[in-house]
Amino acid sequence: MLMKNYRQLAMVILAAGLLLVGGALALAQETSEAYEWDLPAGFPAPRVPEDNPMSTEKVELGRYLFYDVRLSGNERISCSSCHLQALAFSDGLALSPGATGELTHRNSMSLTNSAYSATLTWSNPNLVTIERQILVPMFGEFPIEMGITGNEEAVLERFRSEALYEPLFAAAFPDESDPVSFGNINKALASFVRTLISGNSIYDQYRWVDKNAMSESAKRGMAMFLGETLECHHCHTGFNFSLSTAHVNTTFEERAFFNTGLYNLNGTGAYPAPSQGVFEVTGQSNDMGKFRPPSLRNVELTAPYMHDGSIATLEDVIQFYADGGRNISDGPYAGDGRENPLKSGFVSGFDLSEQEREDLLNFLLSLTDVSFTTDPRFSDPFAAG
Ligand code: HEC
Ligand code: HEC
Numbered sequence: 001m002l003m004k005n006y007r008q009l010a011m012v013i014l015a016a017g018l019l020l021v022g023g024a025l026a027l028a029q030e031t032s033e034a035y036e037w038d039l040p041a042g043f044p045a046p047r048v049p050e051d052n053p054m055s056t057e058k059v060e061l062g063r064y065l066f067y068d069v070r071l072s073g074n075e076r077i078s079c080s081s082c083h084l085q086a087l088a089f090s091d092g093l094a095l096s097p098g099a100t101g102e103l104t105h106r107n108s109m110s111l112t113n114s115a116y117s118a119t120l121t122w123s124n125p126n127l128v129t130i131e132r133q134i135l136v137p138m139f140g141e142f143p144i145e146m147g148i149t150g151n152e153e154a155v156l157e158r159f160r161s162e163a164l165y166e167p168l169f170a171a172a173f174p175d176e177s178d179p180v181s182f183g184n185i186n187k188a189l190a191s192f193v194r195t196l197i198s199g200n201s202i203y204d205q206y207r208w209v210d211k212n213a214m215s216e217s218a219k220r221g222m223a224m225f226l227g228e229t230l231e232c233h234h235c236h237t238g239f240n241f242s243l244s245t246a247h248v249n250t251t252f253e254e255r256a257f258f259n260t261g262l263y264n265l266n267g268t269g270a271y272p273a274p275s276q277g278v279f280e281v282t283g284q285s286n287d288m289g290k291f292r293p294p295s296l297r298n299v300e301l302t303a304p305y306m307h308d309g310s311i312a313t314l315e316d317v318i319q320f321y322a323d324g325g326r327n328i329s330d331g332p333y334a335g336d337g338r339e340n341p342l343k344s345g346f347v348s349g350f351d352l353s354e355q356e357r358e359d360l361l362n363f364l365l366s367l368t369d370v371s372f373t374t375d376p377r378f379s380d381p382f383a384a385g
Contacts, residue, residue: 040199041208042239044247046115049129052187054194057171062192064168065185067380070158071138072099073147079137079189080380082108082145086373088298089196094309099147105274107309110302112372113295115194118246118255122307123277123291125255130190138186148182156180198297198372199239206366214366221363224356230321231346235293241367242295257290261325261343262306264335269342272333275308288342300368314364318357324349 035054037045048054065071066079082096082104083089089111095103106122119125120133127133137145148155159165160180172188173179203222205213214222225232235258237243243256257278263271271277271289278287291307305311311320320326324347325338337343352360372378 037197039197040204042204043197043199044239044249046194046197046247047250048194049131052131052190054191055172057168058173058188058191059195061165061168061172062188062190063378064165064381065189066192067382070162071146071148071155071185073144073149073151073155074099075158077146079146082137083111085375085378085380086301088112088198088301088369088373090302092303094304098143098145100144102143104143104145106307107304109294110298111193111196112198112298113196113240115197116240116245116247116295117242117292118244118250118253119292121292122275122294123257124281125257125278126281130193131186134186134189134193138182152182156182159185196372196378198369200371201297201369202366203363204369215362217359218362218366220356221359221361222366224360225363229350230360231348232321234346235344236296240295241297242293244292245295257287257292258344258346259289259340259342260291260320260347261337261340262310262320263289263326263328263333264337264340265333266335267339268335269340277307286342289340290342296364297367298369298372300365301373314361315357318352318360321347322350322352 035056037054039045052058066083069075069078069081071078076099077097082091084091087110091108094107095105096108097103109121114120114130118128120127120130121136127136139146139149141149159169165180169179169184173184176184202213202218206219224230225236227233235243235256238245243254246253259277265272269288271279274280276288277290279285279290281287294302299305299314303313305314305317311317323338325336325340325343327336327338328334338349
């Protein structure tokens with residue numbers, strides 16, 4: 001209890017930026033224990049929930065759990081089945097099979113910089129911590145992803161009886177006598193996911209290190225991306241190329257969601273169930289089709305695109321924005337998305353020459369960070385090495 005108050009006090013002092021001589025000794029101890037983020041240039045520190053402070057040991061435990069099929073009810077899949085490092089922690093599928101083969105309702109997201117997502121997942125304004133989000137793949141039944149529900153004891157027993165995990169849990173949760181619990185598994189997974197930070201793309205090289213790192217074509221594409229004809233930057237803005245970004249210095253919380261005119265079922269403005277955007281959560285008709293603008297970092301690796309993986313390539317995404325939405329002429333999803341009454345005014349279409357198209361594409365490709373997809377700290381600890 002005493003220790004806890006002391007910590008809180010130290011945090012308050014730190015936050016106020018005051019280095020009082022009297023507290024200097026205690027503070028020195030606090031800061032030497034503090035987690036080292038090793039952030040890319042231009043990246044503020046991520047937010048971390050007070051009840052799950054970062055530690056190297058928790059991150060390491062989380063890494064093992066992330067790659068371990070024993071965490072799924074039937075030992076068939078792990079988190080990494082749908083979040084592959086080589087694909088910036090997405091999976092290349094439109095929708096993904098869970099442990100029992102049931103498909104997810106939405107496209108598996110890249111976990112690139114999830115630490116900075118103001119809201120988690122494609123369209124849930126109420127999911128604001130990674131910890132809360134991870135409960136969904138762990139225990140969710142609509143659809144089943146990891147399929148832990150109904151197999152809780154069996155899953156925990158696997159980790160209790162596995163010698164590998166005893167020191168990992170003990171180091172991650174040193175004050176607990178029985179640390180193998182779903183609460184701690186969730187905390188460790190969230191800590192690992194929070195470290196999946198990517199900020200060393202060719203664009204970053206250009207921005208911070210070497211003005212020649214980007215090709216002339218990509219530079220022209222960047223100017224278009226940031227310009228007022230294409231309007232991309234309104235929604236894909238800032239160091240993480242998403243308006244939906246939060247970090248320790250955020251004062252105004254931006255929970256951004258937009259309808260980009262992908263659908264307009266029978267001219268009613270509707271998106272096909274079950275993926276109808278924020279509307280699914282709020283039930284408000286003007287939230288139909290509103291989704292979070294995803295970060296465009298590593299977007300080269302995260303095809304297929306959009307919340308349902310319904311656009312195959314980046315060239316097609318560019319065409320989609322040039323058209324100002326998507327017109328589907330026949331089939332069950334017929335309707336002219338360009339005329340969707342809820343479509344954002346920033347998606348209004350534009351004309352591009354072949355060269356301009358290539359320039360914009362080259363800019364998007366410059367956001368790929370190979371050091372992220374090959375970083376051994378994020379790799380599968382069970383892989384033969
Ligand atoms: C069956 C495939 C599948 C599995 C298994 C899976 N995920 Fe996901 N993940 C998804 C999909 C699909 C989404 C998008 C969900 C949505 O929008 O409703 C997602 C979203 C996320 C997000 C949100 C990212 C962001 O920035 O908003 C996080 C974090 C995440 N998953 C972590 C995990 C962890 C940790 C595990 C293991 C416990 C896991 N996932 C297992 C498919 C999967
Ligand atoms: C009005 C806000 C807005 C504007 C303007 C906008 N986007 Fe988007 N972008 C979004 C949203 C929202 C999504 C997800 C939509 C969905 O899944 O239904 C998205 C998705 C994408 C994706 C797919 C990412 C993925 O991982 O699936 C790419 C690529 C993209 N946008 C690039 C661009 C480019 C290039 C421009 C400028 C031509 C642009 N965007 C303009 C909001 C916007």
